Amino acid sequence: MTALAPQVPPPTRQGGAGSLRRFRCGLLGTPAVVAVALLTDYLWVNSIQLDSIERRTLNSDYLISKTTEHLKLTVVATLLIMLIAVPLGILISRVRARWVPPLVLGLANIGQATPAIGLLVLLTILYGPGFGIAITSLVAYSALPVLRNTLIGIQQVDRSLVEAARGMGMKPLQILLRVELPLAVPVVLAGLRTALVFCVGVATLATFVNAGGLGDIIVNGIKLDRVPVLITGSVVTASIALLVDWAGSLAERVLKPKGV
Template sequence: MTAVPAEAPASSRSGARTLRRLRGSIGTPVVVAVALLADYFWVHSLQLDSIEQRTLNSDYLITKTTEHLKLTVVATVLIMVIAVPLGILISRVRARWIPPLVLGLANIGQATPAIGVLVLLTILFGPGFGIAITSLVAYSALPVLRNTLIGIQQVDRSLIEAARGMGMKPTQILLRVELPLAVPVVLAGLRTALVFCVGVATLATFVNAGGLGDIIVNGIKLDRDPVLITGSVVTASIALLVDWTGGLAERVLKPKGA
């Protein structure tokens, strides 16, 4: 008689699932840490000249990374303030031609090369931090706007009707039913916008707004590979960590049972 293998206890299965999630969630930070450490030890194994030493030091790198994060955070906050309410607003209009029109206008900002927007705005208003932020918002707002609209539109209509049957007002339905259910979709759009912002913020160097683009451009202009590679590795690491953080936020804020 063939022996039937005993089924693993529920606690064991749960522990295995938790371990798999943990391995999946720490993969990106581990890769980023390895890349940064590899770049650090490689740079410190080289005989840097005076030009490279002025750029590849902790004070300068921290300053430029802080500027880059400031550009990204400010642009992301403005995108949320503008795109989420606008997505909610156009989801409420009855005219079917308005949502495609608004999305089309937002798509123009993303379809236009970011460097072209920067140059045009600089010609009109001069260089500076505000010009860089305006370009970032114009280029990165579409994913949040589109996902807010889609997230609200895909909420099950029966849930909305049930909320109305309970006596909820339209504002209550929006805040208690539609937005909570749309959160995962909105966060996915925000995650995409954040990665866009991190990448496009490197162009802020061309309008004297700082950021890691200063390091990358210096490496190109001065033909210094350690400077160029370090700026690129740090920028890519920020983008990966931002995307990883967005993924964690999606899992944490996802409604139960969704």
């Protein structure tokens, strides 16, 4: 008699289904939390009696103006970080001298290790206050995650894939654009998400160099001892940070190469 082969159950997709379910929860969860937080703050502020000072700050025109300034600081700084850190990360990944990447990352780490307010004060003493000083500080403080992740993402690409592309006759630039960068996208985007959240938080300090932003509202709440003003500025800032991180997670999933 021949032994019967053991029955192997067909593979299930529980892991994939669970991952998809978690993604859907995250897709709806973060905006829902932000909406509840903003609505709660709005209802609370409208339920209390505001004095003249609070009304000058807690009105739609002023809030929209400061939120726009904050987003402008974040977007401009992020674009500059991408234009500087991604090409620099690609460049140092091509350098054969092993001491170059640690040196460049160490220099970039100085900007993040330095307290943001200290960097702002130093640049203001040297060059005066303004929007450019705030942007320079944001870039110096937030560039490290993008630079490091660009370098790591390219270094982690399977060398056999690079050799296969080279064997097909691809030139170095074609290999970079068609093989290495697409495979490094998830790692680079993870660094960009971190940098964006850094920018949103540190941009509140731009108020100290007359660059505007939601920091104006928070500082006004502290200086004038107005709790509704302070809480509203903090809630809006935290909401932007959460939404930025949520948008980054969506971008990671959409731009992630299939099969990775």
